[in-house]
Amino acid sequence: MLRAFQRTFFPAAWLGWQVESNWTDPLIFFVFSALKPIASVMILVFMFNAVSRSGTDPALYAYIYLGNALYIYVGAIMAGTSYSILDDRERYRALKYLYIAPISIPVYLLGRAMARFMTGTLAVGITIAAGIVFFKVPIHPMRANWPMFFAALALGVLCLAAMGIILGSITLTLRSEPWFLGESVASALYLFSGAIFPITLLPATLQPIGFLMPMTYWLELMRRALLGSGSASFPTLAAYSNASLFGILAALTLGFGLLAFILHRLFDRIARDKGMIDAQSNF
Amino acid sequence: MDRGWRLFLRTIVARAYPRVVGQQRQRTWIFFETFLPFVAVSAYVFVYRALNAPADYIGFVVMGGAMTAFWLNIIWSMSAQMYWEKDNGNLALYIMAPNSLMAILLGMAIGGMFATSLRAAVILILGTWVFQVPFVVSSPAQLFAVFLLTMTALYGMGMLFASLFLLFGRDVWQMNTMLQEPVYFLSGFYFPVKSFGFAVALAASIVPMTLGMDAMRQLTFSSGPSIGFLRVRVEIAVLAVLSIVFITAAKYWLDRMERLAIQEGTLTDRRR
Amino acid sequence: MKPEFAIHTEHLGRIYKVRGNRREKRQLKERVALRDVNLQVPRGEFFGLLGPNGAGKTSLIKILVTLLAPTTGRALVAGHDVAKYPQSVRPLINMVSGGESSGYGLLTVRENLWLFAQFYGMDYRTTRTRIDELLEIVGLKDRANTKTSDLSTGLRQKMNIVRGFLTDPHVIFLDEPTLGLDVGASRDVRQFIRNWAAAKPERTVLLTTHYMAEADELCDRVAIINAGKVLDCDSPANLKRRLQREAIFHLEVSPLNGVVHGFEHLPGVRKFVHTPGDGKSELELILESDDAIGGVINTLTTHRARILNLQKREPTLEDVFVDLVGMSLAEAEKNG
Numbered sequence: 001m002l003r004a005f006q007r008t009f010f011p012a013a014w015l016g017w018q019v020e021s022n023w024t025d026p027l028i029f030f031v032f033s034a035l036k037p038i039a040s041v042m043i044l045v046f047m048f049n050a051v052s053r054s055g056t057d058p059a060l061y062a063y064i065y066l067g068n069a070l071y072i073y074v075g076a077i078m079a080g081t082s083y084s085i086l087d088d089r090e091r092y093r094a095l096k097y098l099y100i101a102p103i104s105i106p107v108y109l110l111g112r113a114m115a116r117f118m119t120g121t122l123a124v125g126i127t128i129a130a131g132i133v134f135f136k137v138p139i140h141p142m143r144a145n146w147p148m149f150f151a152a153l154a155l156g157v158l159c160l161a162a163m164g165i166i167l168g169s170i171t172l173t174l175r176s177e178p179w180f181l182g183e184s185v186a187s188a189l190y191l192f193s194g195a196i197f198p199i200t201l202l203p204a205t206l207q208p209i210g211f212l213m214p215m216t217y218w219l220e221l222m223r224r225a226l227l228g229s230g231s232a233s234f235p236t237l238a239a240y241s242n243a244s245l246f247g248i249l250a251a252l253t254l255g256f257g258l259l260a261f262i263l264h265r266l267f268d269r270i271a272r273d274k275g276m277i278d279a280q281s282n283f
Numbered sequence: 284m285d286r287g288w289r290l291f292l293r294t295i296v297a298r299a300y301p302r303v304v305g306q307q308r309q310r311t312w313i314f315f316e317t318f319l320p321f322v323a324v325s326a327y328v329f330v331y332r333a334l335n336a337p338a339d340y341i342g343f344v345v346m347g348g349a350m351t352a353f354w355l356n357i358i359w360s361m362s363a364q365m366y367w368e369k370d371n372g373n374l375a376l377y378i379m380a381p382n383s384l385m386a387i388l389l390g391m392a393i394g395g396m397f398a399t400s401l402r403a404a405v406i407l408i409l410g411t412w413v414f415q416v417p418f419v420v421s422s423p424a425q426l427f428a429v430f431l432l433t434m435t436a437l438y439g440m441g442m443l444f445a446s447l448f449l450l451f452g453r454d455v456w457q458m459n460t461m462l463q464e465p466v467y468f469l470s471g472f473y474f475p476v477k478s479f480g481f482a483v484a485l486a487a488s489i490v491p492m493t494l495g496m497d498a499m500r501q502l503t504f505s506s507g508p509s510i511g512f513l514r515v516r517v518e519i520a521v522l523a524v525l526s527i528v529f530i531t532a533a534k535y536w537l538d539r540m541e542r543l544a545i546q547e548g549t550l551t552d553r554r555r
Numbered sequence: 556m557k558p559e560f561a562i563h564t565e566h567l568g569r570i571y572k573v574r575g576n577r578r579e580k581r582q583l584k585e586r587v588a589l590r591d592v593n594l595q596v597p598r599g600e601f602f603g604l605l606g607p608n609g610a611g612k613t614s615l616i617k618i619l620v621t622l623l624a625p626t627t628g629r630a631l632v633a634g635h636d637v638a639k640y641p642q643s644v645r646p647l648i649n650m651v652s653g654g655e656s657s658g659y660g661l662l663t664v665r666e667n668l669w670l671f672a673q674f675y676g677m678d679y680r681t682t683r684t685r686i687d688e689l690l691e692i693v694g695l696k697d698r699a700n701t702k703t704s705d706l707s708t709g710l711r712q713k714m715n716i717v718r719g720f721l722t723d724p725h726v727i728f729l730d731e732p733t734l735g736l737d738v739g740a741s742r743d744v745r746q747f748i749r750n751w752a753a754a755k756p757e758r759t760v761l762l763t764t765h766y767m768a769e770a771d772e773l774c775d776r777v778a779i780i781n782a783g784k785v786l787d788c789d790s791p792a793n794l795k796r797r798l799q800r801e802a803i804f805h806l807e808v809s810p811l812n813g814v815v816h817g818f819e820h821l822p823g824v825r826k827f828v829h830t831p832g833d834g835k836s837e838l839e840l841i842l843e844s845d846d847a848i849g850g851v852i853n854t855l856t857t858h859r860a861r862i863l864n865l866q867k868r869e870p871t872l873e874d875v876f877v878d879l880v881g882m883s884l885a886e887a888e889k890n891g
Contacts, residue, residue: 031457031461035465036460036465039464043467043472047327050478051340064330064333180319183319184315187322190323196329198333284722285677296673301661308702375657379648381642382675387674545641547571548622548623548624
């Protein structure tokens with residue numbers, strides 16, 4: 001069992017790294033690791049500056065900045081896993097060979113997700129570093145709770161990978177515009193997971209969606225780890241202790257992991273039923 | 284068979300057709316090209332709400348969200364289009380036919396503008412209705428002129444990029460990604476460009492969206508004139524100049540690209 | 556007055572500048588695609604260009620359809636210089652390339668065809684009539700309103716063929732039009748092209764192919780091209796007649812035991828091609844006369860090779876190619 005896992009996971013992670021980390025091309029490196037994330041965070045910085053007055057809570061600035069920076073992981077891991085399976089099917093035309101190999105596709109996708117996590121980390125790191133150096137985001141690396149940060153990060157990455165496997169499996173059954181699914185879900189969750197504003201600002205009917213999303217708790221934990229007491233001023237999850245947040249996130253990760261397992265089997269059957277394993281989507 | 288200006292017009296209409304009719308067939312556009320941008324708009328609206336921003340700022344975001352449809356159309360369906368046409372063999376057929384390549388580009392632009400206006404209108408109407416945006420149009424005539432000139436300059440820029448991007452080959456995807464978020468930022472899709480200060484705002488004005496949206500904000504919101512970068516009349520004049528410059532440059536580069544394609548033999552060859 | 560030649564080339568040459576690999580420090584190198592090509596194709600002729608992949612066929616077509624400038628020499632199509640007056644050439648020509656997916660997947664077959672007809676300034680009524688006629692002929696009428704993305708490769712290529720012929724070109728260039736098609740679809744395409752050429756005797760067809768039988772079946776004259784040079788040009792019958800004096804044998808032998816290298820020194824053996832197979836080898840031999848086969852058989856039996864099959868046959872264009880190039884088309888492609 002463990003051997004089968006290793007046989008699939010490590011080659012998949014290695015392959016993903018080879019595909020994603022095009023370090024030999026400085027332009028690609030610059031665009032994806034610096035320009036794109038910095039530009040998107042600058043929009044928020046300037047929105048903040050355009051309307052901030054004396055009464056504006058400066059902690060909100062850190063909230064928005066960090067939420068946006070960490071959300072890069074959602075695009076990289078969750079949406080990225082869905083792209084990986086399409087890349088294999090349509091760009092490299094290799095998915096059919098993976099399917100007939102004695103490997104587990106969810107484990108393979110987990111491996112690809114890990115590679116996306118590694119490349120995403122670079123973009124997150126650059127964005128946060130730029131925040132500290134240029135945009136006065138009140139993060140003090142010496143005061144951050146690093147054990148909590150890494151624990152939350154590990155749990156969050158696992159959960160995002162599980163969500164990525166679900167999306168990837170659904171993607172496999174689509175012929176029309178499947179490339180947009182990952183991006184669409186990531187965009188929709190941007191609104192509901194409290195990434196750049198507290199979810200209590202959402203209409204009451206939409207708030208439950210936010211509370212069901214693991215990202216809501218993950219982002220809160222990550223912010224608490226990096227900002228310390230500075231993050232306490234946001235009322236949304238203030239009543240929850242760190243331990244409760246970890247508990248909820250772990251439970252949701254487990255839930256999404258199980259869901260990934262079940263839904264993968266379901267969509268895998270549909271995909272094979274529809275002959276989609278080596279299909280080409282319409283453009 | 285028609286020749287001269289009649290062939291030119293026929294070509295424009297024919298190349299606009301897939302944009303106007305064909306693109307509507309992929310029903311998913313309703314979801315991907317209106318609902319998703321609307322979700323992005325909503326996220327930025329809630330940021331302003333979290334910051335207790337004045338109501339007009341919500342309107343800026345809704346307007347910016349609608350205008351993103353045009354920018355996405357410029358980079359993905361204009362700039363990258365000729366490269367894709369090359370990749371599937373259409374470019375060779377275009378060059379070989381007796382029509383003008385400029386008419387092909389104009390057809391692409393006019394078709395794209397029409398189809399995208401539909402998407403932008405849906406986002407604008409939906410955003411205005413959901414977030415109760417307080418529009419106060421001071422001069423409908425000027426607003427119409429600004430919109431028309433912005434579109435002319437913008438699609439002129441798209442036509443120029445379409446020729447230039449033929450040089451980038453497969454890097455076209457990276458180029459487009461590079462032009463997405465950074466332009467959302469520099470052109471002030473969600474905040475007034477005045478915040479940049481004069482020099483940066485002036486540099487950002489090379490993208491027609493910058494002055495176009497600044498002028499439209501001044502003409503449609505009560506607080507608009509106070510946050511405007513330049514006077515609307517000046518912005519109209521600059522947009523007119525940009526329109527001429529981009530369309531002339533597009534014609535120049537297109538001719539150059541065609542010459543280069545024929546001399547080097549690379550631009551129409553998918554196998555090399 | 557109409558020009559006598561639909562296609563006329565004089566000392567036509569084309570050199571590509573290609574960047575070398577890292578080891579070569581990415582320096583620009585020259586690759587000769589065409590050298591000193593002189594062709595005269597009279598109006599109304601069905602002309603074939605036969606050669607392996609990479610022989611220069613596509614470069615020649617690209618020059619003739621105004622997509623590529625020649626490096627040396629000149630080319631006239633329908634009486635106009637393709638490099639100097641492309642605008643005069645373009646209304647009179649069209650091209651169909653095999654193995655490509657031009658057109659817009661979101662549009663129907665009819666819409667795609669209408670779109671490309673507009674680029675030639677065709678009016679609505681003529682366009683509609685011709686689309687109907689041509690779709691009927693190629694058997695695509697019932698798919699006229701199907702989205703192109705939903706068509707199979709064969710049907711898409713049929714649409715591509717209709718697109719090329721829709722403008723009723725004076726000169727049509729067909730670049731490997733049956734590439735990637737199955738046997739049935741290839742036969743339909745050949746049938747259509749042959750009928751079109753027969754119905755319009757004043758129109759000229761230039762076909763490039765590496766299928767010998769296709770060239771033999773369709774063309775009035777064939778030019779054999781390899782490594783950018785035209786090696787010979789004549790009717791398929793005349794080309795084959797030149798080998799009439801020779802004797803052509805096909806042998807299947809098992810096993811060959813290394814004897815193959817000695818054949819070229821045998822008396823009376825002009826050319827031979829060896830194709831190793833699974834457990835047996837195939838030999839194509841061009842001999843000066845029937846008598847020479849005795850020496851071949853002797854050599855084989857001395858080396859204890861078993862002759863499974865021996866056949867004397869009529870010359871084909873493949874044999875002409877072997878005679879001119881010294882290797883089979885497949886070998887030329889491998890070496891190319």
